[in-house]
Amino acid sequence: xxxxxxxxxxxxxxxxxxxxxxxxxxxxxxxxxxxxxxxxxxxxxxxxxxxxxxxxxxxxxxxxxxxxxxxxxxxxxxxxxxxxxxxxxxxxxxxxxxxxxxxxxxxxxxxxxxxxxxxxxxxxxxxxxxxxxxxxxxxxxxxxxxxxxxxxxxxxxxxxxxxxxxxxxxxxxxxxxxxxxxxxxxxxxxxxxxxxxxxxxxxxxxxxxxxxxxxxxxxxxxxxxxxxxxxxxxxxxxxxxxxxxxxxxxxx
Amino acid sequence: xxxxxxxxxxxxxxxxxxxxxxxxxxxxxxxxxxxxxxxxxxxxxxxxxxxxxxxxxxxxxxxxxxxxxxxxxxxxxxxxxxxxxxxxxxxxxxxxxxxxxxxxxxxxxxxxxxxxxxxxxxxxxxxxxxxxxxxxxxxxxxxxxxxxxxxxxxxxxxxxxxxxxxxxxxxxxxxxxxxxxxxxxxxxxxxxxxxxxxxxxxxxxxxxxxxxxxxxxxxxxxxxxxxxxxxxxxxxxxxxxxxxxxxxxxxxxxxxxxxxxxxxxxxxxxxxxxxxxxxxxxxxxxxxxxxxxxxxxxxxxxxxxxxxxxxxxxxxxxxxxxxxxxxxxxxxxxxxxxxxxxxxxxxxxxxxxxxxxxxxxxxxxxxxxxxxxxxxxxxxxxxxxxxxxxxxxxxxxxxxxxxxx
Ligand SMILES: Nc1ncnc2c1ncn2[C@@H]1O[C@H](COP(=O)(O)OP(=O)(O)OP(=O)(O)O)[C@@H](O)[C@H]1O
Ligand SMILES: [Mg+2]
Numbered sequence: 175x176x177x178x179x180x181x182x183x184x185x186x187x188x189x190x191x192x193x194x195x196x197x198x199x200x201x202x203x204x205x206x207x208x209x210x211x212x213x214x215x216x217x218x219x220x221x222x223x224x225x226x227x228x229x230x231x232x233x234x235x236x237x238x239x240x241x242x243x244x245x246x247x248x249x250x251x252x253x254x255x256x257x258x259x260x261x262x263x264x265x266x267x268x269x270x271x272x273x274x275x276x277x278x279x280x281x282x283x284x285x286x287x288x289x290x291x292x293x294x295x296x297x298x299x300x301x302x303x304x305x306x307x308x309x310x311x312x313x314x315x316x317x318x319x320x321x322x323x324x325x326x327x328x329x330x331x332x333x334x335x336x337x338x339x340x341x342x343x344x345x346x347x348x349x350x351x352x353x354x355x356x357x358x359x360x361x362x363x364x365x366x367x368x369x370x371x372x373x374x375x376x377x378x379x380x381x382x383x384x385x386x387x388x389x390x391x392x393x394x395x396x397x398x399x400x401x402x403x404x405x406x407x408x409x410x411x412x413x414x415x416x417x418x419x420x421x422x423x424x425x426x
Numbered sequence: 427x428x429x430x431x432x433x434x435x436x437x438x439x440x441x442x443x444x445x446x447x448x449x450x451x452x453x454x455x456x457x458x459x460x461x462x463x464x465x466x467x468x469x470x471x472x473x474x475x476x477x478x479x480x481x482x483x484x485x486x487x488x489x490x491x492x493x494x495x496x497x498x499x500x501x502x503x504x505x506x507x508x509x510x511x512x513x514x515x516x517x518x519x520x521x522x523x524x525x526x527x528x529x530x531x532x533x534x535x536x537x538x539x540x541x542x543x544x545x546x547x548x549x550x551x552x553x554x555x556x557x558x559x560x561x562x563x564x565x566x567x568x569x570x571x572x573x574x575x576x577x578x579x580x581x582x583x584x585x586x587x588x589x590x591x592x593x594x595x596x597x598x599x600x601x602x603x604x605x606x607x608x609x610x611x612x613x614x615x616x617x618x619x620x621x622x623x624x625x626x627x628x629x630x631x632x633x634x635x636x637x638x639x640x641x642x643x644x645x646x647x648x649x650x651x652x653x654x655x656x657x658x659x660x661x662x663x664x665x666x667x668x669x670x671x672x673x674x675x676x677x678x679x680x681x682x683x684x685x686x687x688x689x690x691x692x693x694x695x696x697x698x699x700x701x702x703x704x705x706x707x708x709x710x711x712x713x714x715x716x717x718x719x720x721x722x723x724x725x726x727x728x729x730x731x732x733x734x735x736x737x738x739x740x741x742x743x744x745x746x747x748x749x750x751x752x753x754x755x756x757x758x759x760x761x762x763x764x765x766x767x768x769x770x771x772x773x774x775x776x777x778x779x780x781x782x783x784x785x786x787x788x789x790x791x792x793x794x795x796x797x798x799x800x801x802x803x804x805x806x807x808x809x810x811x812x813x814x815x816x817x818x819x820x821x822x823x824x825x826x827x828x829x830x831x
Contacts, residue, residue: 222787225779246786256787262780265743266802276788302802303784319788 181232201362208387255325257316270299309336346378454578459497480598509560518553551581556591587622614642618650648675673707688721697726717751744774
């Protein structure tokens, strides 16, 4: 689904990502851990094609197509869908209108029913995008838009930060469903990259693989549980201690 | 009522100091704009597009009455509802001897060269009146139409909602596409009596060669409500106006909402003022201005608090779509008592890149994203209108926006 090779990225003239490699197969869900400022959002926005995130080396293939030079819209039209960590407020653009338009693109659907699933009222749909939304509402509105969009490849940037336990459970359940985690692995077609520095959401979504981002490169990869437990016990630095500072990617 | 004059004149003087350059009135014709009356608005089918663009329905569907002035002649004036009067100003003066008190009462005749011109050489205008206790929720439509080149239209309008009455007005000023130059001077005096309500939704559909100088004022008595919605989306050579609402009565309310989309060489100097004189009165001014191409917009707002327990809010937002356009936002708050709550928000900027990108990340193209943001920016909630009229207004807004974008 997604194949990133030797990716180096500069933002504002500063190198943030360095020779990064990542492969996410069809039906796979991967988690990306990393300390604040390690470059998680930078990777997310680079995959999405944000201007200003300059790929100085390497390439990104999506569904077998080299999308390194694609603009955001074209990447999304190929089947990508994202939820943002900090979405902007857009005055006058109603959440409900956006959801309706996303549904229309797929031939229709019931926006209100989707909202209800996320515990969002009809009144909420008539609000301006992200304007005055609480932290939890922002995350739910992002997931609502993804539900309406139904892409093949999902990226979530911190879907669980600033969300209370109940809401993480709700979001986790719905995300599980969106990602077809209830099916047998061979039947799953949806893939995802979940960015999280806390990992609460992992209590509800069983990810196939996990990676740790450190100083702009993937320092170690492995089974989600193992990596997660290691981080919990030894911190992000722990995996460097284990894999060696200059170490290339290290498998747990 | 006469005591108000001094207050108003005083306030106006300050504003006129910064008005845009004066129009050469004499260069426009006062003759050659005479037309015969018509018996149905459908007779003007050659101008259907122009009328529709100004919110006028030639079939009069869902209307309580219609008024249409073409150039210098009132060609159609008809009320469909008892208790609603629709006349030309000239006829109204003949019919009602008391009307004298209402003419040049809240807009001083000697305010500026334009008011003087209309006082000396009036060319009609409308008289709309809801009789005591008559609540007319169905909108009436009035239209001031310029179809002849190089004329000047000097109209004087009087609108009266008597005690406990309600008037909903859609008014459109429009110009035939064949007109290359014209001047529109429009004096409007609105009277909202005790417990009465006027909603006034005005669409300006001018063209690039027209100079426009409306001069209007509203006097609101106890518990009266005046709601003005203004939509401007087609070019104009120059437009300068500063409508003023005086909340003279206790608990009276005034609200101005304006949506301005200026393109081409449009030059707009527009603002709204609310003077809160009655105890507990309230005012709200909301404006959205978009400037593109070489358009210039000065967007003003002025709230004056002169009585106890008054409250006012002013919100001016501007969006710049080109480097050669200009928006100047000038909000003013003046408090003359201690128990007063006046506030304002003003913001001018370009469309935020991150908003465009966010929508692109939902699969919209850049152009679609920009369109959604502009549409959203302009879509203020038009409050206080009866449902049918709110729908009409929204339709009118969508139609105009469709055309310009
Ligand atoms: N436009 C920019 N100009 C300069 N530096 C930037 C820019 N954008 C991001 N950075 C830097 O890149 C680094 C990585 O930022 P990024 O937002 O990707 O981190 P993150 O892993 O998502 O952190 P968090 O967990 O706090 O969300 C940070 O040091 C940040 O300051
Ligand atoms: Mg981040």
